[in-house]
Amino acid sequence: MIISPQILNARILVVDDQEANVKLLEFMLHSAGYSSVTATMDPREVCDLYRKNQYDAILLDLNMPHMDGFQVMEALKKIETGGYLPVLVLTADPGHKLRALQAGAKDFVSKPFDQIEVLTRIYNMLEVRMLQKDLRNHNDLLEIRVRERTAEVRESHRETILTMTRAAEYKDTDTGLHISRISFYSQELASALGMSSNFRDDIFYGSPMHDIGKIGIPDHILMKSEPLTSEEWVVMKTHTLLGAEILGKSNSPYLKMGAEIALNHHERWDGGGYPHGLKGEAIPLSARIMNLCDIYDALRSKRPYKQPYSHERAVEIISCGDGRTQPEHFDPTILAVFMRIRRAFEEIFEATIK
Numbered sequence: 001m002i003i004s005p006q007i008l009n010a011r012i013l014v015v016d017d018q019e020a021n022v023k024l025l026e027f028m029l030h031s032a033g034y035s036s037v038t039a040t041m042d043p044r045e046v047c048d049l050y051r052k053n054q055y056d057a058i059l060l061d062l063n064m065p066h067m068d069g070f071q072v073m074e075a076l077k078k079i080e081t082g083g084y085l086p087v088l089v090l091t092a093d094p095g096h097k098l099r100a101l102q103a104g105a106k107d108f109v110s111k112p113f114d115q116i117e118v119l120t121r122i123y124n125m126l127e128v129r130m131l132q133k134d135l136r137n138h139n140d141l142l143e144i145r146v147r148e149r150t151a152e153v154r155e156s157h158r159e160t161i162l163t164m165t166r167a168a169e170y171k172d173t174d175t176g177l178h179i180s181r182i183s184f185y186s187q188e189l190a191s192a193l194g195m196s197s198n199f200r201d202d203i204f205y206g207s208p209m210h211d212i213g214k215i216g217i218p219d220h221i222l223m224k225s226e227p228l229t230s231e232e233w234v235v236m237k238t239h240t241l242l243g244a245e246i247l248g249k250s251n252s253p254y255l256k257m258g259a260e261i262a263l264n265h266h267e268r269w270d271g272g273g274y275p276h277g278l279k280g281e282a283i284p285l286s287a288r289i290m291n292l293c294d295i296y297d298a299l300r301s302k303r304p305y306k307q308p309y310s311h312e313r314a315v316e317i318i319s320c321g322d323g324r325t326q327p328e329h330f331d332p333t334i335l336a337v338f339m340r341i342r343r344a345f346e347e348i349f350e351a352t353i354k
Contacts, residue, residue: 003032003033003123004130006130007123007126007127007130008033008034008035009035009036010034010036010056010057010126010129010130011036011038011053011054011055011056011057012029012034012036012037012038012055012056012057012058012059012122012126013038013039013040013046013049013050013053013055013057013058013059014026014029014037014038014039014040014059015039015040015041015043015046015058015059015060015061015064015069015072016039016041016059016061016064016090017041017042017043017061017064017065018041018061019041021061021090021111021113022039022041024113025039025059025113025118026039028113028115028118028119029119029122032119038053038055042066043061043064043066043067043068043069043071043072044066044067046058046060046067046072046075046076047072047075047076047079050076050079050080051079055086056086056126056129056130056133057086057087057088057122057125057126057129058076058086058087058088059088059090059109059122060072060073060087060088060089060090060105061089061090061091062089062090062091062093062096062100063091063093069089069090069091069100070099070100070103073085073087073100073103073104073105074103077104084129084132085104085105085106086106086125086129087104087105087106088105088106088107088108088109088121088122088125089105089107089108089109090108090109090111090113091108091109091110091111092110092111092112095215098246102249102250102252102255106125106128107121107124107125108121109121127149128149131145131149177352178297178301179208180208180352181297181348181349181352182207182208182210182290182293182294182297183204183205183207183208184204184348185207185293185296185297185345185348186203186204186207186286186289186290186293187200187203187204188341188344188345188348189289189292189293189334189337189338189341190203190289192337192340192341193289193333193334193337198253199286202253202254202256202257202286203257203261203286203289203290205254205257205258206253206254206255206256206257206258206260206261206286207257207258207261207286207289207290207293208258209243209247209255209258209259209261209262210243210258210261210262210265210290210294211239211243211262212242212243212246212247212258212262213238213239213240213241213242213243213244213245213246213262214239214242214243215242215246216238216239216242217235217236217238217239217242218235221235221236222236237266237274237275238275240262240263240264240265240266240274240275241263241275243258243259243262243263244259244260244262244263246259246262247259247262248263257286260284260286260287261284261286261287261290263275263287264276264278264283264284264286264287265287265290265291265294266291267279267283267287267291268291268328268329268330269283269288269328269329269330269331269332270326270328270329272329273291273329283331288330288331288334289334291329291330292318292330292331292334292335292338295318295325295329295330296314296318296338296345297349299313299314299317299318299325300314300349311342311345311346311349315339315342318330318335318338319335319339
């Protein structure tokens, strides 16, 4: 790949308290032809260096003494008047990736470093950065190119969200395919309800995060094959609150809807759900949709405490009840639409288990 001189001359700052990491990144960048690379092992110097040099990319470690990477990003936001934080975080902790994106980072690189990944992500980030800077001084053509590139970055973030939610789902299911099905169920119901394209898009990417709070539930409770004790059930219910807390501090429409669903997807139309006992239309529409989709997939799936049910039996339980699940738990309009399009749910489930 031929890299333009504009990108190779971009100003890059490496911030890591480990000398070996700094030297390795400098070697990778210089070997690739980047000519303006600065490094510091003291995160307290970053803001002053940024004021002087206005870096096009900052490769920022998250785990450092004096100031961690999240504190550095907060400090940079106060001096970056353009609103664009050119930060690519360096982390070995998968749990930090979503938090870093929420904090304003544009991308991340996993430790230990893979040279191809490092150079590819830096190039992609710098390409967006160069286009954004050119946009300030050039014509509408550049604006189109930025929009195209932004769409690609957004798609990358969507994939990151789905990948991260699988980490929570693999603790709770045999295959992890539950989250993929949930996206399609939710989108199918939203479409049949006549919701806007933005709503359908948001629920497609927001619904898989419904159980992300289960990351905080102990495995001996989450994976228990016997019925939970009353004390264990109290702990299990907190996954709704944990999920909302994890996702609830972002401007991303996907994460906003994900937080809304995570908090409310166990609420019931008749008011018998949790965590707040909401009733009827006090429950957000996204969560009412998700509630039915989640119940359908749980009935169809194998769990530590049950064998999978057929499509016909799952529909019968949802529409007629079995004692544990009752039709009055669901929004009547959503239930009626589900009954009309129930074959689409069966097709989605069957497509993912082949």
